[in-house]
Structure formats: structure tokens, C-alpha cells
Amino acid sequence: MEYVGLDEPDKPAILSWLSKPKSKPPPRRAFVIARLDKQSHEIIVDLSTHAILSDKVYNGHSYPLLTxxxxxxxxxxxxxxxxxxxxxxxxxxxxxxxxxxxxxxxxxxxxxxxxxxxxxxxxxxxxxxxxxxxxxxxxxxxxxxxxxxxxxxxxxxxxxxxxxGTVYRESKLEPPFGPRLNGATLVNPDGPGFKIHGHTVRPVFFLFYLNVFVRDIT
CATH class of the missing domain: 3.10.450.40 (Nuclear Transport Factor 2; Chain: A,)
Incomplete structure (x- = not known):
């Protein structure tokens, strides 16, 4: 498998659930990219039933991530x-x-x-x-x-x-050493200019949501 991640529900389904919190939440699904027999498969998996909902072969130009x-x-x-x-x-x-x-x-x-x-x-x-x-x-x-x-x-x-002369690890370095740099300090006397609540980061004039996906950290 080249990629496994969250298959995000459609926005209308999320908004409908948020308007009625006691209603049944949208299904939990995963999006999988798998390479098999020289083909790239895009697969949707229902995590609650452990069933494959769809399996499509991608025929575009790009290829999935390398494992x-x-x-x-x-x-x-x-x-x-x-x-x-x-x-x-x-x-x-x-x-x-x-x-x-x-x-x-x-x-x-x-x-x-x-x-x-x-x-x-x-x-x-x-x-x-x-x-x-x-x-x-x-x-x-x-x-x-x-x-x-x-x-x-x-x-x-x-x-x-x-x-x-290619050593860079401090424990392995030998003299003569280069000049030592002076330290630097960053101070916010009035505190940080943003607030963090869960995955929400709110600077002064806007907000954004922070999340991590495999494609962002490889």
C-alpha cells in the first residue's frame, strides 16, 4: 500500500450532522492507494463494516508515493x-x-x-x-x-x-574550531500573537486548521 488516509465526508453531510448533533454521524471511511499488477488502485474502505465500497483503477499520468x-x-x-x-x-x-x-x-x-x-x-x-x-x-x-x-x-x-574535513558531528570535531556565535533571544512581552485550540490556530485576523497527512511529511 502506497497511501492510507482519511476519506473526508462530503461537506453537506458534515453540516447536516453538526446541525443535529444527536443524529447518526457520517460513516468513517479510509482512502487507500495501492499498487497491484502495475496498476494504481484508488480504494474506499468503510471502517465500521470493514468492507470495500469502491475500487477504481487510476489511468492518469502520475504515480503513487514510493514505499x-x-x-x-x-x-x-x-x-x-x-x-x-x-x-x-x-x-x-x-x-x-x-x-x-x-x-x-x-x-x-x-x-x-x-x-x-x-x-x-x-x-x-x-x-x-x-x-x-x-x-x-x-x-x-x-x-x-x-x-x-x-x-x-x-x-x-x-x-x-x-x-x-567532512566531519560535522560535535562529538567528533577536532580543533581548530571556528568562532562561536552569540546567542539570540526572541521575546513576546505581550504573549504570542495567536491562540491554539485543538487543531485550530487563530492568529489576529484569520484562522486555519492544522492537520497532518502522509503526503505532507514524506
Whole structure:
């Protein structure tokens, strides 16, 4: 499952219930996006009866969120991909010290596109600050539905930056240190300029409702 969240009731149903608080509340339903057999399913589930109310196949251009498991599986693909192994050996690097990160590929108006992502490579070997040691010149594109590498280019070789001087954790830092910054304080002598009640945030001239959805925090 790529997404599970609240299926919000229609506004007229909510207003009707609020006008008659003793009446039966709107049904509790969940909205599910699931990927099955290379198709994206939009599913509505009734939580009170544990029944599927609808199941529609989405045929638009976009794809659902990547799951953590899919990204992990994609990052394992280069480890056994022979052209990539040869590229790492050509650079004189240790394959076991290479780590990976995934990035989605944008949609640029194609009528039909695949669910693919790019796999970026970094070299640790003496540092945890992996992003300052990219393995450049290599392009890896993985198909998530097929779970295989579908594009591979090794265009040029760039020396990997040294690990020395890349430490950023305070417990691991060594002198000489940079100048220490003076602290800053923010004071509201008359109190904050807003009030919070549950999920309602009310600044001076307006109000808004705060909620968290999976799509907002991934």
C-alpha cells in the first residue's frame, strides 16, 4: 500500500450532522492507494463494516508515493549489476563502501511513462557525511514495477572528495574550531500573537486548521 488516509465526508453531510448533533454521524471511511499488477488502485474502505465500497483503477499520468520497501529494493539493484560493479572497480573504489539514495524522475508531458527513479551513489569510507562524497559520472535508472535497472551510463570519472574535513558531528570535531556565535533571544512581552485550540490556530485576523497527512511529511 502506497497511501492510507482519511476519506473526508462530503461537506453537506458534515453540516447536516453538526446541525443535529444527536443524529447518526457520517460513516468513517479510509482512502487507500495501492499498487497491484502495475496498476494504481484508488480504494474506499468503510471502517465500521470493514468492507470495500469502491475500487477504481487510476489511468492518469502520475504515480503513487514510493514505499520505503520499494526504495530499499531499488538501492540494492546496483550491488549485483555488472556494469556498475565494473565502473566502481575502474574508479578504484570499494563496492562495500558505496551507499545509495533514490530520487523520483519528473513528468515532462509524455503520453505514457514508466514508474522509474534515479539511484544516486555516494562513497563513505571514513565519514558519515555521505553527501559530500558523490560518485559522479554514473547515471542509474531503475524501473520500480519491474524492479530492475533499465538505463545505465558511465560518462566520465571524477575523483571522489577526500573524507578528511567532512566531519560535522560535535562529538567528533577536532580543533581548530571556528568562532562561536552569540546567542539570540526572541521575546513576546505581550504573549504570542495567536491562540491554539485543538487543531485550530487563530492568529489576529484569520484562522486555519492544522492537520497532518502522509503526503505532507514524506
Amino acid at each position: 520505503y520497501e520499494e526504495q530499499l529494493a531499488a538501492m540494492e539493484l546496483p550491488q549485483t549489476y555488472k556494469p556498475f560493479i565494473e565502473s566502481i572497480e575502474k574508479r578504484g573504489l570499494n563496492l562495500s563502501e558505496v551507499v545509495y539514495s533514490t530520487f523520483t524522475i519528473g513528468w515532462f508531458g509524455e503520453l505514457k511513462s514508466k514508474r522509474v527513479l534515479k539511484v544516486l551513489c555516494f562513497y563513505v569510507d571514513g565519514t558519515v557525511n555521505l553527501h559530500v562524497r558523490p560518485v559522479e559520472g554514473i547515471t542509474l535508472v531503475a524501473d520500480i514495477d519491474e524492479m530492475k535497472i533499465v538505463e545505465y551510463y558511465d560518462r566520465f570519472i571524477v575523483p571522489v572528495p577526500k573524507a578528511k
